[in-house]
Amino acid sequence: MGRAPCCDKANVKKGPWSPEEDLKLKEYIEKYGTGGNWIALPQKAGLKRCGKSCRLRWLNYLRPNIKHGEFSADEDRIILSLFASIGSRWSIIAAHLPGRTDNDIKNYWNTKLKKKLMGTLIPNQDHRFIIKPSPPSQMLPPPSNMIQQSSSPLLLPNFPSQPLSSSLLYRENLCYQPSCYAPAKSPLLFSGLDFSSPTSSVPTVSLLTNVSYPMSNYASDSILQAAPGDFQYDYSQMMNKQERTHHHKHLQAFMISEESHHSQTIGVWEPEEKCNDGYYGEGHMSSSSSSAIEYDLEEVKRLIINGSGSNNSVNAISSFLSNPLY
DNA sequence: AACACCTTCAACCGCCGCAAT
DNA sequence: TATTGCGGCGGTTGAAGGTGT
Structure with missing residues (x-):
């Protein structure tokens, strides 16, 4: 049996609201x-x-304090960062932008921001995409163990040739998603990465994400990772139990060491089914490594609060937005 | 000026989670 | 436990305005 409609479709007006209707609703x-x-x-x-x-x-x-008009660069940064973290969860993103509605942000993303992003990528003959390199003057020296050492742009495998749907990046679990937002000059972008291998056990570098999820098909199962400067979200607020169970069956936590530029396993989470408080966090670490993640997450928080220059998330987006090619 | 195409964004649609029963 | 109904959400649509030819 289908659900009864919420209203009598035949007797309701549809389409644009008139000023009179707005007034009635507002006053009421x-x-x-x-x-x-x-x-x-x-x-x-x-x-x-x-x-x-x-x-x-x-x-x-109609509600008070709605902000209309152009989005600021700061708002762009927030949207990009959150989209990289959580995908097209517009209501959550809107919660970080006072006065903006989820609909506004969704429209803005679909009509403008996505295009800006695409504008930083250049398709090549085999349908891959490359990130436009930043001017040499802005390049930082690459780490010694960087896989791609050349100054040529980083290749992103299998980047969809179709225009990005609003949630594609997230839904397809594209491991290189964060790099779309990152300028090629960021050394962390390249650290220990092998995007080309579907079976690589090396996790993607989570440049802009906080703690990213779910992880890619290219990496080993579902890998949760954090980067210096990232901060912890309570994902119990963002995913329902079914989603979490699906994506986090065999969780591993990684810490990307900014100094050594390689991935370092710092703990393995128990399967989600064993969690009972709906929170992915310290309490679920296996005992041998729980102190490690606790310390590192605190460190991560400290870096954010102190703004000690390790905030890769912010830096990467800032760089992206200040890139003259953007 | 006229037409075609593109862009924007308000509004709708349908699905889902959850609380009430 | 199953059903129902509502609020909330994300994806999509289509009218209106803008731009190019």
């Missing part, structure tokens, strides 16, 4: 609130609209 909500029942609201407010439509209109347009 300011006077009585939503009453926790959007379905009943339109009738009470004298509107021939679906409750969902009223809710959307209020949240995206």
Whole structure:
């Protein structure tokens, strides 16, 4: 049996809202609130609209302190960083941008930001993409054990030749996703990476992500990783249990050492099923390594708070945004 | 000026999670 | 435990305006 419609489709108005309707809705909500029942609201407010439509209109347009207009560079940075971390979870991203709605950010991403990003990539003959190199003056010296030592652009395997759908990067678990946002000049980008090997056990470098998930098909199963300057999100707020179980069956935590530029295993998480508080964190580390992750996460937090120059996430996005080719 | 194509973004659609029953 | 209904979310659509030819 299908669900009953939330309203009588035949008797509700659709399409753009008139100023009169806006006024009615605004005045009603300011006077009585939503009453926790959007379905009943339109009738009470004298509107021939679906409750969902009223809710959307209020949240995206009428409610106080909505910010319209151009997105700032800072907002760009936040969106990019969060998208790299959590994908197209617009409501979560919107929560980090006061005055912006998820719809706004989604539209902005789909119409502008994504294109800016694509503008930094150059397709070559075999449908791979390369990152436009930054001017030499901005290049940092590469680490000694860097896989790609040349000054030529970094090759990204199998980058989709189709325009990116809003959630493709996340959903396809593209291991090179963070590099899309990173300027080629970042040494960490190259550290210990072998993007070309589907079976490589070397995790991707999580440049912009906080603690990234899920990990790629190219890396070994689901790998959770952190980079210096990254910070820990409570992913229990971002994924439901089913998702977590799916993505984190055999969790491993990695720390990318900025000094040595190679991956270093610092702990292995127990399978998610064993977790009972819905939080991926210290409590679930195997005992032999729990202190390691605790210390490192604290260190990571400290780096963020102190802004001690190791904040690769921020630096990478800043570099990306300040790249003259951007 | 007229037409075609492109871009933007408000609004809709359908699905999901969760609380109430 | 199963069902129902609502709020919330992300993906998609299509009208309107902009731009190019």
